[in-house]
Amino acid sequence: MKIDTLINARWIAPVTDGDPVLEGHAVAIKDGRILELPTQSRAAEKYRANQVHDLSEHLVIPGLINAHTHAAMSLFRGLADDLPLMTWLNDHIWPAEQRWAREEFIADGTRLAAAEMLRGGVTCFNDMYFFPDVTARVVESAGMRAVVGLILIDFPSAWAENPDEYLERGLALHDRLRDRATLHTAFAPHAPYSVSDAPLARVAKLAAELNIPVHMHVHETDDEIRMGLERYAMRPLARLERLGLLDSSLVGVHMTHLQDDEITAYANAGGHVVHCPESNLKLASGFCPVQRLLDAGVNVALGTDSAASNNDLDMLGEMRTAALLGKGVAGDAAALPAEQALRMATINGARALGIAAETGSLEKGKAADITAIDLSHLNTRPLYHPISQLIYASHRNQVSDVWVAGRQVLRQGRLTTLDETAIRVKSGEWQQRLQELA
Amino acid sequence: MKIDTLINARWIAPVTDGDPVLEGHAVAIKDGRILELPTQSRAAEKYRANQVHDLSEHLVIPGLINAHTHAAMSLFRGLADDLPLMTWLNDHIWPAEQRWAREEFIADGTRLAAAEMLRGGVTCFNDMYFFPDVTARVVESAGMRAVVGLILIDFPSAWAENPDEYLERGLALHDRLRDRATLHTAFAPHAPYSVSDAPLARVAKLAAELNIPVHMHVHETDDEIRMGLERYAMRPLARLERLGLLDSSLVGVHMTHLQDDEITAYANAGGHVVHCPESNLKLASGFCPVQRLLDAGVNVALGTDSAASNNDLDMLGEMRTAALLGKGVAGDAAALPAEQALRMATINGARALGIAAETGSLEKGKAADITAIDLSHLNTRPLYHPISQLIYASHRNQVSDVWVAGRQVLRQGRLTTLDETAIRVKSGEWQQRLQELA
Numbered sequence: 001m002k003i004d005t006l007i008n009a010r011w012i013a014p015v016t017d018g019d020p021v022l023e024g025h026a027v028a029i030k031d032g033r034i035l036e037l038p039t040q041s042r043a044a045e046k047y048r049a050n051q052v053h054d055l056s057e058h059l060v061i062p063g064l065i066n067a068h069t070h071a072a073m074s075l076f077r078g079l080a081d082d083l084p085l086m087t088w089l090n091d092h093i094w095p096a097e098q099r100w101a102r103e104e105f106i107a108d109g110t111r112l113a114a115a116e117m118l119r120g121g122v123t124c125f126n127d128m129y130f131f132p133d134v135t136a137r138v139v140e141s142a143g144m145r146a147v148v149g150l151i152l153i154d155f156p157s158a159w160a161e162n163p164d165e166y167l168e169r170g171l172a173l174h175d176r177l178r179d180r181a182t183l184h185t186a187f188a189p190h191a192p193y194s195v196s197d198a199p200l201a202r203v204a205k206l207a208a209e210l211n212i213p214v215h216m217h218v219h220e221t222d223d224e225i226r227m228g229l230e231r232y233a234m235r236p237l238a239r240l241e242r243l244g245l246l247d248s249s250l251v252g253v254h255m256t257h258l259q260d261d262e263i264t265a266y267a268n269a270g271g272h273v274v275h276c277p278e279s280n281l282k283l284a285s286g287f288c289p290v291q292r293l294l295d296a297g298v299n300v301a302l303g304t305d306s307a308a309s310n311n312d313l314d315m316l317g318e319m320r321t322a323a324l325l326g327k328g329v330a331g332d333a334a335a336l337p338a339e340q341a342l343r344m345a346t347i348n349g350a351r352a353l354g355i356a357a358e359t360g361s362l363e364k365g366k367a368a369d370i371t372a373i374d375l376s377h378l379n380t381r382p383l384y385h386p387i388s389q390l391i392y393a394s395h396r397n398q399v400s401d402v403w404v405a406g407r408q409v410l411r412q413g414r415l416t417t418l419d420e421t422a423i424r425v426k427s428g429e430w431q432q433r434l435q436e437l438a
Numbered sequence: 439m440k441i442d443t444l445i446n447a448r449w450i451a452p453v454t455d456g457d458p459v460l461e462g463h464a465v466a467i468k469d470g471r472i473l474e475l476p477t478q479s480r481a482a483e484k485y486r487a488n489q490v491h492d493l494s495e496h497l498v499i500p501g502l503i504n505a506h507t508h509a510a511m512s513l514f515r516g517l518a519d520d521l522p523l524m525t526w527l528n529d530h531i532w533p534a535e536q537r538w539a540r541e542e543f544i545a546d547g548t549r550l551a552a553a554e555m556l557r558g559g560v561t562c563f564n565d566m567y568f569f570p571d572v573t574a575r576v577v578e579s580a581g582m583r584a585v586v587g588l589i590l591i592d593f594p595s596a597w598a599e600n601p602d603e604y605l606e607r608g609l610a611l612h613d614r615l616r617d618r619a620t621l622h623t624a625f626a627p628h629a630p631y632s633v634s635d636a637p638l639a640r641v642a643k644l645a646a647e648l649n650i651p652v653h654m655h656v657h658e659t660d661d662e663i664r665m666g667l668e669r670y671a672m673r674p675l676a677r678l679e680r681l682g683l684l685d686s687s688l689v690g691v692h693m694t695h696l697q698d699d700e701i702t703a704y705a706n707a708g709g710h711v712v713h714c715p716e717s718n719l720k721l722a723s724g725f726c727p728v729q730r731l732l733d734a735g736v737n738v739a740l741g742t743d744s745a746a747s748n749n750d751l752d753m754l755g756e757m758r759t760a761a762l763l764g765k766g767v768a769g770d771a772a773a774l775p776a777e778q779a780l781r782m783a784t785i786n787g788a789r790a791l792g793i794a795a796e797t798g799s800l801e802k803g804k805a806a807d808i809t810a811i812d813l814s815h816l817n818t819r820p821l822y823h824p825i826s827q828l829i830y831a832s833h834r835n836q837v838s839d840v841w842v843a844g845r846q847v848l849r850q851g852r853l854t855t856l857d858e859t860a861i862r863v864k865s866g867e868w869q870q871r872l873q874e875l876a
Contacts, residue, residue, distance in 0.1 A: 077819075081826045082775035116817050281762035282830075284771040311830040312817050321759070323520075324719035333722040337520035379554050379750055381515075381862055382869035388519045392720075392749040397835035424819055431820030 004406060005029040006049035008040045009060040009372065011386040014362040015346045020339055021386055027060065029368040032181075032406035036364050051408075053401065057376035059386045061342065062361050063123025063145075063369035063404065064315040065349030068215070068253045068274040068303025070129045072101070072109030074116065075430045076308040085221065085283045093308060096434065097130075102158050106134040108426040114142040115418045116313045120396035121371035123404045125313075126251070126274075126303065126353055128188040128215060130159040133173050136183050143409045143417040145369060147353045149188025149215050150174060152203065154196055163199035167206070174210065181367075182405055184212075184355055186251065191217040192236035193227050197243060204244035213272075213354050214245060218252035221285045225257055237262050246271060251352050253303065254279075255293070256286030263289070267296040272352035275344065277321045279305030290322065291330040294340070301349040302341075316373075316396045319345050323391050338391035368406040374398045442844060443467040444487035446478045447498040447810065449824040452800040453784045458777055459824055465498065467806040470619075470844035474802050489846075491839065495814035497824045499780065500799050501561025501583075501807035501842065502753040503787030506653070506691045506712040506741025508567045510539070510547030512554065513868045514746040523659065523721045531746060534872065535568075540596050544572040546864040552580040553856045554751045558834035559809035561842045563751075564689070564712075564741065564791055566626040566653055568597040571611050574621050581847045581855040583807060585791045587626025587653050588612060590641065592634055601637035605644070612648065619805075620843055622650075622793055624689065629655035630674035631665050635681060642682035651710075651792050652683060656690035659723045663695055675700050684709060689790050691741065692717075693731070694724030701727070705734040710790035713782065715759045717743030728760065729768040732778070739787040740779075754811075754834045757783050761829050776829040806844040812836045 007027040013020060014037060026043040028035040038046065073093075080092035106129065117125060124145035127135050132148045139146040150170025152163060160166040174185045187203045189195040207214050219225060219236060228236040237258075240246050248270030255273045258266075266273075275288050293300050302322055304313045319341040326336025350360025359369045373394055375383055380393045402410035409417050445465040451458060452475060464481040466473040476484065511531075518530035544567065555563060562583035565573055570586045577584040588608025590601060598604040612623045625641045627633040645652045657663060657674060666674040678684050686708030693711045696704075704711075713726050731738050740760055742751045757779040764774025788798025797807045811832055813821055818831045840848035847855050 075820060078822045078826045078831060081823070081830060082772055084771050088771065112816065112819070119816070278762055281766040282771065284765040284769050284773070287766065307831070311827075312833075314817070314833075317755075321762075324716055324759075325763075327722040328719040328725065331722050333522050333526065333720065334520055335722070376862070378550065378557070378858060378861065378865075379752070381550070381865040382513060382872070384516045384869065384873065385519070388516045389749075392519060393516060393745070395750075395752075395833055395835060397833060420816060423816065424814070427816075427819040431822065434820070435822065 001047055003028055003030040003035065003047050003049045005051045005053070005368070006043055006047055007053045007055060007060060007370065007372070008043070009055045009058050011059045012037060012362065013059060013061045013342060013387055015062050015343055016361050016363055027362060027368070027370060029406050032368055034362060034364055034366050034368050037362060055372050055401070058372045058374050058400065059390055060370060060372045061390070062346040063359065063371050063402065064121050064345050065301070065353070065360060066117060066122050066125040066304055066313060066315050067301035067349040067352055068276055068305055069113070069125050069127055069313060070306035071113035071125060071127050071135060072106040072129050073306035073308045074113040074313070075105060075109040075427065075434070077311050079308065079434065081311070085285070088283070100434070101130045103131055103134050105430070106131040107138055108430060110135050110138040111142070111418065112423050112427055113307065113313055114138060114144050115415055115420060115423050118142065118144060118402055118409050118415060118418070119399065120314050120316060121373065121399040121402055122313065122315050123369040123371065123402060124359060126186065126215060128190070130157050132170070136173065136177055140180065140183060141417070143404050143407050145182040145359065145404055147184040147186050147355070148173070148177065149186055151188045151190065152199055153190040153194050155194070163195070167199065167202060171206070174212070184353065186213040186215040186353065188215045191220070191224065192239060193224050200243045200245060207249045213249050213251045213352065215251045216253065218255055219257045220254035222257060237266070241265070254285060254288065256280055256288045258289060263292060263296050263298070267298045272299045272301060274301045274303045274352060275322060276303045276305040277325045278318060279309045282309050287325070287329045289329065290326045291332070291335040299348050299351050300344055301352040302344040314396050315345050316394060316399070319391050338388045341391050342387055368403050370403040371399060372401040374400045439485055441466055441468040441473065441485050441487045443489045443491070443806070444481055444485055445491045445493060445498060445808065445810070446481070447493045447496050449497045450475060450800065451497060451499045451780060451825055453500050453781060454799050454801055465800060465806070465808060467844050470806055472800060472802055472804050472806050475800060493810050493839070496810045496812050496838065497828055498808060498810045499828070500784040501797065501809050501840065502559050502783050503739070503791070503798060504555060504560045504563040504741055504751060504753050505739035505787040505790055506714055506743055507551070507563050507565055507751060508744035509551035509563060509565050509573060510544040510567050511744035511746045512551040512751070513543060513547040513865065513872070515749050517746065517872065519749070523723070526721070538872070539568045541569055541572050543868070544569040545576055546868060548573050548576040549580070549856060550861050550865055551745065551751055552576060552582050553853060553858060553861050556580065556582060556840055556847050556853060556856070557837065558752050558754060559811065559837040559840055560751065560753050561807040561809065561840060562797060564624065564653060566628070568595050570608070574611065574615060578618065578621060579855070581842050581845050583620040583797065583842055585622040585624050585793070586611070586615065587624055589626045589628065590637055591628040591632050593632070601633070605637065605640060612650070622791065624651040624653040624791065626653045629658070629662065630677060631662050638681045638683060645687045651687050651689045651790065653689045653691070655692055657695045658692035660695060675704070679703070692723060692726065694718055694726045696727055701730060701734050701736070705736045710737045710739060712739045712741045712790060713760060714741045714743040715763045716756060717747045720747050725763070725767045727767065728764045729770070729773040737786050737789050738782055739790040740782040752834050753783050754832060754837070757829050776826045779829050780825055806841050808841040809837060810839040812838045
């Protein structure tokens, strides 16, 4: 049988319910989709592929899913570090956004972010930012997958004047993206403290109608909860429940401050959590009780947050931090094992974003979103357990090849869809402009 | 004036009390020592160098100091992860050590570790393991700097039968290494729970006589403190004080469980702490109160611990984890800023190990232990603050060039003193042997 691509890999971690690691298997790809994961000898008999990749020292995994970021903010990377959260936001990030967050900035920033993510094995990201139409355009030209957030916030911006306009523009974009294979949408109300009741209630209704997720910062900090209590006389999660938002479409990001009854209610409602350990540490937001959430049956995905509060978009590194911190916070070295971290960064992300039928694991029928990591480097030797090595010892410079929907977007460490030199030049120009103002 | 080496760097972070970052300066090196850090134009007038390095996109820092590791254990990397501490030690690490920790294992493991560390910009490490004579030999042939631990533990091993023999062999090694420029020694009693009173009291006396540090795991876990209370009716730190060990030669590693009065006593005694954040997380040992220690005036250095509990020897990554976790634990986004993390991994390490006159910062007269990091990669662009970028956004694959005592041991990412292929082959052989037993 003629197929497009055959990837022979030393190890494959399909992230399904079967064997965690297949040795000496292959991924057979046709028309952008996975046909099967046969043994290499079986594949050699059965298939004639246009392209054959022999990855004899590599572990192949589902493309990583960065379940929470603000891609364009990569241009603010390192602009203001080591500052208390409110100083950081009020004196640096928000003024910079007010001044700069326009189409050109979004396009250049998202391109920088997409390049960084693809090189690090991230095939899909869940974004929340102004001008999501620009984000969608850049993602498509990069050959990447994304869930584009239909942003909603009470404050005016260059993208929209008021909540109604945010929603109108968002809905129009949702309609335009309906038939794109690698572009998905989610409502993205910013946070409980920055969106009022009426627009949130409208989101609840619209999300149910359109059957798309609601991506929102929830219980990120103590301050947010204090403000919620002051303004609405209830904790933000209770308010979201009252507004009809606490259900299986909710993708709550951060969730660092949770009472036992909130975890139970969240699990019962089928809500999803996106854990952002590095951003939570860097902004001293608090510690997400990941093991407790997992034990309660909550689907927990993983995100980097933006490069302004991380300061990278490295999901390999984020898995490692999640696995390490998960043990520290649980007080149990057996908590959040390597395989769990890999699930969080792949299939759990796909589930949270409502795209698990399409991506998040390597199985027959799903899109061929695939990442290969070269484990022959000294820092991953010797090698006893490939997934353990991936999480605890490998670095993203070992990501060698990446495919999105069957198309190779990284080939032996080189981007095939994006021009690195041009991106570097643009980043330099923005640095110049932002520095002059600082 | 004729000199050996001139390094022209875009940025230099000397880690002294002066400007944190010099732009457009150079490091002038003669006979393995730093002459000065002149401007590049001044250097061009004044010096004729045998070797000139133009590092136009690079940040140059003092060579990183890994202040706590067990280098040879790199051969156990990933052998047993995600296990509770006592299962990990009793069922995996200790039996493996009992079976394998002989000269050949130590030599091959230390060579693997040295290669990983040099590639990651680490010029010096503080080691604790069996057969420190073998470690010393490998370090010297790698052209690296190390503080070789004169290990002491109650249990017999292939290296020594009993505490007296450990000390005898250690003292003999100390004598043999006296005149080596890049080899230093420290007493290395394993931990309060594994060394009894008499040998510890002897160490206190000997350390004062020889004026070398005492490198020891202290207050690593709750269990250790519980055992100390049961066996000696006092907390381990109190016992060390009673035995005469609590003074400025003490290098206490981990220190995750500390009462306020213990921090005060430790600071008053001038003791040093080695923080190992990733190992502490991975083994769920607890959280070292780094900011509180720093506020109390304690000198805090940084270490990776072994690759069996980390699982890398990446000090760039460890600085990042320390800076992020330090904020999370302190509940303050301004805690443990980037410059502080760099100090911990350089000058503070040198101070703890008693070698600050020789290394740890870039100043006139010190040995030329130097690391250059290429910040032109996409993930470190744009670039507003070089040190911030180093800590929060750079990865160790950006380390391009490394010098130890003026000798270039890494040249454009390639090791000059160690044979990577041979090391990879040896690692494979050990993997084979250890797997057969598992």
